[in-house]
Amino acid sequence: MSIICGLPLLECVYCLACARWAWKRCLHTAGHDSETWGLATAEEFEPVPRLCRYILAVYEDDLRNPLWEPPRGYGIDPDCLIMKKxxxxxxxxxxxxxxxxxxxxxDIVLAIRGLNLAKESDYAVLLDNKLGKRKFDGGYVHNGLLKAAGCVLNAECDILKELVEKHPNYTLTFTGHSLGSGVAALLTMVVVQNRDRLGNIDRKRVRCYAIAPARCMSLNLAVRYADVINSVVLQASC
Known part of the structure; x- marks a missing residue:
């Protein structure tokens, strides 16, 4: 009798616990994850506004005659634009x-635009994944974003190698927003793993700034590549 009477009580406790978890999960934002982190230094943050403008420039059809230029411009000299795809x-x-x-x-900068809500191909890249589908360097990565990163590297490997060798004191920066940030982050990892394809570039010259990054790699990889990949999050933008 006592066992039977105790069952409804256990069910109530279980339901309350589930409700509490769901409530806290709904209120949780990315800001909670970083609330105890230290502030970035001015030197660390310096490239971010500039790189954001470069990413926005990808949206323009003609940078010599821009349609949506921000108040202070994109900060790009069209004569130094190597290519735009x-x-x-x-x-x-x-x-x-x-x-x-x-x-x-x-700096040699490859900037990638964010998700285009009107493009099915972007959704195809984003949805080409499932948990545990793609292994990489002892961890797991987003399959579609890794394939996109591979396409970019295969297409631009020769010109990147030429620029890196021609300008040995320049850094090589990959940056992107949203979907593009995931491609940029995985592209950075692929380059670091295959530095011989870019003339054995020093790892210290390679860096990534992922703006509002897509979740594209397992935690162990995020920690291992933290020296080259910088995630930039505004409050709960992720």
């Missing part, structure tokens, strides 16, 4: 991107 150029296998030789900051 659109969806037709990538065949939808990767988001559009540009390659810019930034002499003012001694």
């Amino acid at each position: 659109n969806y037709e150029d990538t065949l939808g296998r990767a988001p559009p991107y540009l390659l810019y030789l930034d002499h003012d900051h001694a």
